[in-house]
Amino acid sequence: MIEFIQTTKVYGRSDRAALDHLNLKVGDGCVYGFLGPNGAGKTTAIRLLTGALRATEGQVLVNGIDVGKEPVRAKKLIGFVPDSQEMYDKLTGWEYLNFMADLYGVSREDRIRRGKKYLEKFEMAEAAGSRISSYSRGMKQKIASIGALIHNPPVWVLDEPMVGLDPRAAFLLKEEMTNRAKEGATVFFSTHVLEVAEKLCDRVGIINKGKLLTEGTPEELQQKTGDASLEEVFLEMTGTDTAAEA
Amino acid sequence: MKNYWILTRVMLKNMLSSLNPFASIYETKQKKSRAILKTVALLLISLGALASVVYLEYLIFTGLEKIRMKELLPGLAIMVSMVLTLVLGLFQGLSELFQGKDAPFLAVLPLTSRQIFAARLTTLYLTECEVNAVICIPAFVLYAVSLGSAWPVALTGLPVLLLLPLIPLSIVALLASLLMRISAFARHRETIVMALSMALAVAYSVGVTMTSGSSNSTQDMIVMLLSREALMHRLTGFFPPVEWAMKGLTGNWGMLLLLAAVSAACVAVVLGLAGPGYLNQALSSTEKTVVRAKQGKGEYSWNRHSALAALHGLEWKELLRTPAWAYNALAGVVMFPLMITIGMLTGISNADSSGLEGFRQLIAGVDQGYAAVVTAGVLMFGSMVNPAVSTAISREGGRWPFALTLPVQQKTRFLAKLLVGVEINAFCSAELAIVAWVLVRISPLWLLGALLVSWLISLAAGAFSLWVDAIRPQLSWSSEMEAIKKNFNQVFGMMVWVILVALCVIPAVLLWKYGGAVTLAGVGAVALAEAAVSLPLLFRQAEKHAVLKI
Numbered sequence: 001m002i003e004f005i006q007t008t009k010v011y012g013r014s015d016r017a018a019l020d021h022l023n024l025k026v027g028d029g030c031v032y033g034f035l036g037p038n039g040a041g042k043t044t045a046i047r048l049l050t051g052a053l054r055a056t057e058g059q060v061l062v063n064g065i066d067v068g069k070e071p072v073r074a075k076k077l078i079g080f081v082p083d084s085q086e087m088y089d090k091l092t093g094w095e096y097l098n099f100m101a102d103l104y105g106v107s108r109e110d111r112i113r114r115g116k117k118y119l120e121k122f123e124m125a126e127a128a129g130s131r132i133s134s135y136s137r138g139m140k141q142k143i144a145s146i147g148a149l150i151h152n153p154p155v156w157v158l159d160e161p162m163v164g165l166d167p168r169a170a171f172l173l174k175e176e177m178t179n180r181a182k183e184g185a186t187v188f189f190s191t192h193v194l195e196v197a198e199k200l201c202d203r204v205g206i207i208n209k210g211k212l213l214t215e216g217t218p219e220e221l222q223q224k225t226g227d228a229s230l231e232e233v234f235l236e237m238t239g240t241d242t243a244a245e246a
Numbered sequence: 247m248k249n250y251w252i253l254t255r256v257m258l259k260n261m262l263s264s265l266n267p268f269a270s271i272y273e274t275k276q277k278k279s280r281a282i283l284k285t286v287a288l289l290l291i292s293l294g295a296l297a298s299v300v301y302l303e304y305l306i307f308t309g310l311e312k313i314r315m316k317e318l319l320p321g322l323a324i325m326v327s328m329v330l331t332l333v334l335g336l337f338q339g340l341s342e343l344f345q346g347k348d349a350p351f352l353a354v355l356p357l358t359s360r361q362i363f364a365a366r367l368t369t370l371y372l373t374e375c376e377v378n379a380v381i382c383i384p385a386f387v388l389y390a391v392s393l394g395s396a397w398p399v400a401l402t403g404l405p406v407l408l409l410l411p412l413i414p415l416s417i418v419a420l421l422a423s424l425l426m427r428i429s430a431f432a433r434h435r436e437t438i439v440m441a442l443s444m445a446l447a448v449a450y451s452v453g454v455t456m457t458s459g460s461s462n463s464t465q466d467m468i469v470m471l472l473s474r475e476a477l478m479h480r481l482t483g484f485f486p487p488v489e490w491a492m493k494g495l496t497g498n499w500g501m502l503l504l505l506a507a508v509s510a511a512c513v514a515v516v517l518g519l520a521g522p523g524y525l526n527q528a529l530s531s532t533e534k535t536v537v538r539a540k541q542g543k544g545e546y547s548w549n550r551h552s553a554l555a556a557l558h559g560l561e562w563k564e565l566l567r568t569p570a571w572a573y574n575a576l577a578g579v580v581m582f583p584l585m586i587t588i589g590m591l592t593g594i595s596n597a598d599s600s601g602l603e604g605f606r607q608l609i610a611g612v613d614q615g616y617a618a619v620v621t622a623g624v625l626m627f628g629s630m631v632n633p634a635v636s637t638a639i640s641r642e643g644g645r646w647p648f649a650l651t652l653p654v655q656q657k658t659r660f661l662a663k664l665l666v667g668v669e670i671n672a673f674c675s676a677e678l679a680i681v682a683w684v685l686v687r688i689s690p691l692w693l694l695g696a697l698l699v700s701w702l703i704s705l706a707a708g709a710f711s712l713w714v715d716a717i718r719p720q721l722s723w724s725s726e727m728e729a730i731k732k733n734f735n736q737v738f739g740m741m742v743w744v745i746l747v748a749l750c751v752i753p754a755v756l757l758w759k760y761g762g763a764v765t766l767a768g769v770g771a772v773a774l775a776e777a778a779v780s781l782p783l784l785f786r787q788a789e790k791h792a793v794l795k796i
Binding site: 088108111 | 546548549550551552553555556557559560563564567568643644645647648650651652653654655792793794
């Protein structure tokens, strides 16, 4: 379970909060889509959740553990797939997975079983012996996803996970996200692809200028605004002019 | 030709933009003033470094003047500049020419391979000119002042300065191109290139040592001390362009013309030979590895490690598998003892046996504690420049936000980085200690004492320089070379080392009269205190840097 309680982040001496008193609770077994235009505060929220940033005010809890107070304990519960392609690319795929398993304290048996399972599933078994620097963008995304799953985390956080994936890889990732949620994990991801959010998410939150504008199931949001699709809801919530033109 | 100029201008602008505090108009006022302060600080440090070079050269000059050999100073400066370009330029050449991330982008622009190669070579040439200017200008000025007339030296000095890097740089570029061609189809290309370039650099050093120091007989030494010409020839014999440049500087226009002609020919040859295939070579490494990615097969061991061991292993792998980092982190510290070893071995093989035996007897006759203190001082130099640790956080670059999401204590992460740097130094000083034991026969027990003292200094210097890098990490870099080579934290790390060593000199001076053992113990106690202070300071700071500082 993830909980943002009055979470605020102000960068440096800026007079504007990148994240403004965010209150959000995502339960177990839920796939949660975090939507918003560029610069809305999605990455800030994810960085606060994963412990890369400290909140100026408020708290972020992962399964009841305060990320600000007990970062290492909280981080152990999270599997994180970053949006950038910046990773330890001098390692081979295997070395990367073993490295992640070491940091998360995964037993040898578990790392072999899960490593092999996900490498097969994401069709990366043959490339695992090569250095990550030689991978394509999609392959990097896949190995990062496997690395985030190697410790079977109760919370899976993905920042723009569909970018760079081919349709088959995107399908496999979406399937895994749904499976993880069915097994009781919390899946929290940011995306710009509204169709994905509409089809995949149990709940969706729309954020703009650091504030959570609305939150609920895709159906609830459509009912609230009277719009036909999540895309229209998004456009209406984040920029009226664009919505009117549309 | 026009495209060459356009590309060169853009590359130079890009290179210089990092020094411009007003590069971005979007920066906040606070960031702008911080950038100005940083620039002023860097300027002051650079001036300080330049002043040190001037002072050192002045000391050498006054010494040479006393033995009526003042002409040797510009000669020495020319020789050092050319050797530096030859030995260290190879690493830089490989990184700058063949490991730029912009090769795929440049490949689609309407530019020929030779134009791109020439533009890159020009930026490399200007960087070398900059280094040569720092080394040579003070020497040239001192020489001109001693002549009482600045104009003749200024007239010849400028062309000499501009011509100096061309021949060694052409050799370096040709060798780098050859290395890339040889390794083109190898599976472990980066490792092969790195090993071969290190081997070449060692070969250079051996060549220099053998040609410039091939005779140590007493008779030869007397001849050299009495004859300026003989000594000059001895210094420059290993590489004729050094002699041409020296003679050109002193007014021999024929030699200057010869230097210019050979330099021009070298550049033409390198552009002709390496230019056409350059772009393919620069692009080939990425193409080859992508193909290989689909071929990796086999079983993996999946062994378990502690978090510290995993991070420590990661640091080593990253360092060894990134050529630019490996050259810079390992070249200096590995080559330093290697060159001393080779130099000593070459000297011994040429010296008469009584000379070495006499030196051994001299060492055996003095208090071994004193010998250990002096040895400790020499061993400490191994940790003077240690980019492995002084740029350890900066090298994380864009991965730093991700690294901070991993579930490890920040001090574990810092310790892993520190250990790698200390291990590199430990390896080097151990190697030097073995050389001292084998060749000079210093007592092993005293050597161990010297080693321990040098390791403590290495630990303290490493911890302090890592702390500096944690406070001001340079995470925004576009090439791996930039991450390590153009990182000023290295200089700060070196300054920290100077302070720590200077503090060790105090007990050495105060306790010298009480015997070698007491002096070594005093130096050791200070080194231990420094290490004891540095580690808690680093670990206390570590947690403050466990989140992004934005």
